[in-house]
Amino acid sequence: MAEVKVLGHWASPFSAAVEIALKLKGVEYEFIQEDLPNKSPLLLKSNPVHKKIPVLLHNGNPLPESLVIVEYIDDTFPGTPILPKDPYEKALAHFWAKFIDDKFFSAARKALFIRGEELETGKEEICEALKILDSELKNKKFLGGETFGLADLAANFIALWMGVFEEVIGVELGVTEEKFPHLCRWKQDFINCDVIKETFPPRDKLYAFVNNRFNPEAATATE
CATH class of the missing domain: 3.40.30.10 (Glutaredoxin)
Known part of the structure; x- marks a missing residue:
């Protein structure tokens, strides 16, 4: 083995x-x-x-x-495929994973971890990136198609972590069903997959961890 x-x-x-x-x-x-x-x-x-x-x-x-x-x-390893076998579909999966890794996370760092002008720039860039993802999900259940794949795993942060960071840091990125209906639907479908539920940390535990990291004095005061 x-x-x-x-x-x-x-x-x-x-x-x-x-x-x-x-x-x-x-x-x-x-x-x-x-x-x-x-x-x-x-x-x-x-x-x-x-x-x-x-x-x-x-x-x-x-x-x-x-x-x-x-x-x-x-x-x-054999088992459930994560990337499609078709060369074109596989290339698309790489494209969307790279888009999330490059464009989304670059903007997220500005919006969540930097203050001043870069905060507003980051929020605008995140909004643009999320609009693109929302549009891509218009006729798809997941970024990988009918089942989630590489690009969906690249978007883990959007599914759970982004909302926790917004709440802890106090930065609203406006991810609502009205603005991003397809992305919000994807988020629920993704989080409700059995293997995702089994692996993702509980939200309250994650919130406590992130809050302690970014607001250590406030976290200590509530203990």
Whole structure:
């Protein structure tokens, strides 16, 4: 039996994407919880370039970057496909995953973690990115089609984490059913998938973690 380990963190959407992929394939794995402020020697050795989670260890061979790992899992293990076999559909999946990874997260960093002019710029860029995703979902259940795939896993953050960060940081991005009906429908369909419910952290636990990280004084006062 191949030895599979995941260096990750329970509150990371990127770690969640890797775990979901492994569960879809029915792969048994060991999850190694990283203390992010005090990264383990194993993590630093396994991902010396970015020094970030997640990292997949397959028979001792390390592989970083969540979307790279998800595709590797899809190519390596039998079971539920994550990427389509058709070359065109596969290329589209890569396109939307890259769009989310590049355009959406670039804007999210400005809107959620930076104040001043970049905050407003980030909010505008997020709105534009979400409009594009909403339009793409108009005639699709998931970004991957009738079943979720690589691009949907890339959008993990939108499904759960974004709302938590909005609430904690106090920045409203206006993700409403009126403005983004197809995206909001996708969010509910995605979160209600059995493997997603099994893997995503409870929202209240995630909220407490994010609140403690960004508002440590307020979090302490309520304990």
